[in-house]
Amino acid sequence: MKVCRDMIQKDGWTSVNIRALANACDISVGSVYNYFNSKADLTASMIESVWRDIFCLPQDPDILHNILSCITWIFQRLKDGEKRYPGFFHLHAVSFFGEEKEDGKERMLQSWQHVMQVLCTVLQQDPQIRPNAFTDTFTREHFADLLFSLILSALLRNNYDPSPVLEVIRRTVY
Structure with missing residues (x-):
C-alpha cells in the first residue's frame, strides 16, 4: 500500500493499476493477484x-x-x-x-x-x-x-x- 500511496502522490490516482503496481514493486502481475482479486479490490485497499x-x-x-x-x-x-x-x-x-x-x-x-x-x-x-x-x-x-x-x-x-x-x-x- 505504501507503493500505491507513493504512486498516487507522484503520478495521480489513475496511475495505479495492477500492472503498474507489479512493475513498481518489481514483482510479477500474478504475485499482485495473490493479494488483490481485481483492480476494484486494489482500489478499495488503496x-x-x-x-x-x-x-x-x-x-x-x-x-x-x-x-x-x-x-x-x-x-x-x-x-x-x-x-x-x-x-x-x-x-x-x-x-x-x-x-x-x-x-x-x-x-x-x-x-x-x-x-x-x-x-x-x-x-x-x-x-x-x-x-x-x-x-x-x-x-x-x-x-x-x-x-x-x-x-x-x-x-x-x-x-x-x-x-x-x-x-x-x-x-x-x-
Whole structure:
C-alpha cells in the first residue's frame, strides 16, 4: 500500500493499476493477484490505506485532550491529505462501479468510523465541556455525528477552515 500511496502522490490516482503496481514493486502481475482479486479490490485497499495515512494518530497526544484541538487537527489532516493526495477526496467517491461500489463504500465507512470513535472519546474526556451539555436525547454520539457531518460538508467544499465548526462547539457544549 505504501507503493500505491507513493504512486498516487507522484503520478495521480489513475496511475495505479495492477500492472503498474507489479512493475513498481518489481514483482510479477500474478504475485499482485495473490493479494488483490481485481483492480476494484486494489482500489478499495488503496482508499482504505490513504484514509488511514491521513488520519494516523497525532504524535502529540495533547491534541486529543479537548474537542477544539481535535477538530483543528482533523481539518489540518484533511488539508495535508489534499496536498499529498490531490483530488483523492473527490475521486475515490466515483471510483467504484456495480458490486465493487459497496465494498469501497464499506471500507471508506470503516475508516470514517475510526474518526467517529476518536470524536466520541475526546468528547468524553474533554474537561472543558459543561457537565449538563449532553442529555439522554442529545448524547455525545449525536454531537460527534453532527461534528462529523460538518467535517464532511467542509471536505466536499474543499474548505479546510475549522472556525465554523469550532464556533458550533463553543456555543453548544462549552
